[in-house]
Amino acid sequence: xxxxxxxxxxxxxxxxxxxxxxxxxxxxxxxxxxxxxxxxxxxxxxxxxxxxxxxxxxxxxxxxxxxxxxxxxxxxxxxxxxxxxxxxxxxxxxxxxxxxxxxxxxxxxxxxxxxxxxxxxxxxxxxxxxxxxxxxxxxxxxxxxxxxxxxxxxxxxxxxxxxxxxxxxxxxxxxxxxxxxxxxxxxxxxxxxxxxxxxxxxxxxxxxx
Numbered sequence: 001x002x003x004x005x006x007x008x009x010x011x012x013x014x015x016x017x018x019x020x021x022x023x024x025x026x027x028x029x030x031x032x033x034x035x036x037x038x039x040x041x042x043x044x045x046x047x048x049x050x051x052x053x054x055x056x057x058x059x060x061x062x063x064x065x066x067x068x069x070x071x072x073x074x075x076x077x078x079x080x081x082x083x084x085x086x087x088x089x090x091x092x093x094x095x096x097x098x099x100x101x102x103x104x105x106x107x108x109x110x111x112x113x114x115x116x117x118x119x120x121x122x123x124x125x126x127x128x129x130x131x132x133x134x135x136x137x138x139x140x141x142x143x144x145x146x147x148x149x150x151x152x153x154x155x156x157x158x159x160x161x162x163x164x165x166x167x168x169x170x171x172x173x174x175x176x177x178x179x180x181x182x183x184x185x186x187x188x189x190x191x192x193x194x195x196x197x198x199x200x201x202x203x204x205x206x207x208x209x
Contacts, residue, residue, distance in 0.1 A: 005032055009147045014063065015196025018149035021124055022059045026152035026197035028187065030060070031173040037076050037142040042135045046081070049148065050127035052170040054178055055187060056158060059151035060127030067143040070117040076136040078123060081109035085128035150187065152194050158184035 008014060009032050018027045030053065037044075050060055070077045109130070114123050125131055127148075136142050156178070157166070177191040 005145065010193060010195045012196050014147065015149065017124070018061050018063070019196050019198065021061050022149075022151060024059055024151040024153070026194055027149040028152050028154070028192040029195050030055075030148040030150050030192065031146075031170065033146040033148075033173070035142075035144045035146060037133070037136045037144075039136055039139050039141055041076075044076075044133040046130050046132045048085075048128050048130055049125075049170075052167045053127065053148075053150075054157055054166050054174055055150055055154045056156060056184070057151055057154040058128065059154065060148065061124055062127065062146050062148040063122050063124050065122040065145045065147065066117040066119055067145055068141065069119055070115055070121075070142060070144075072115055072138070073113065073134060074136075075115070075138040075140070076133045076142050077113050077115045077117065078125070079132050079134065080112045080125060081130040082112050084109055084130040085126040149195070150192075152197065154187045156181055156183055156185055156187055160184075 009029050015027050015029075019025070049062055050058075053060065064078055069075070117123070127150075177189045181187065181189060
């Protein structure tokens with residue numbers, strides 16, 4: 001199973017989708033995560049994935065792949081606060097600029113839920129978009145795989161002027177490599193492989209960094 005997940009996560013087709021959605025010239029694989037939500041488990045609260053990652057970038061995207069059918073709201077699909085990724089963004093780390101009341105009305109977001117999802121269907125969401133999940137009231141366990149990519153020019157968060165540190169929820173995803181890089185440096189490491197680069201960039205010497 002681990003080999004199959006790695007093959008999928010590092011496939012050029014998945015990388016291309018991530019790159020096109022982010023509008024970047026190349027992407028690195030950041031992490032894969034399995035989510036098992038047993039029947040009867042409660043809600044997952046609103047959160048944004050980039051708040052748990054060590055990157056100084058707005059360019060992160062996650063593919064959420066259903067490994068069991070999510071045929072109704074009772075099966076605990078993801079819910080998205082549409083447009084919220086445009087309000088949070090980088091000020092979260094460094095300043096309060098634009099954060100006091102970024103949308104004019106914090107209740108304005110339209111909540112989107114994409115159901116039904118058959119096994120193998122997926123949704124993609126930006127790293128800053130607020131998302132949650134309702135309780136699993138389906139009577140069946142729900143399993144999903146999340147695959148996360150960042151732009152290949154992403155940098156690590158610096159220390160100067162940083163108002164907060166990333167939440168520790170995803171520490172296991174980066175603890176084995178983050179100590180080998182300097183704060184504020186490019187996120188270039190063997191455990192963050194470039195999985196897709198826009199055709200023609202090979203001439204620029206950027207592939208395989």
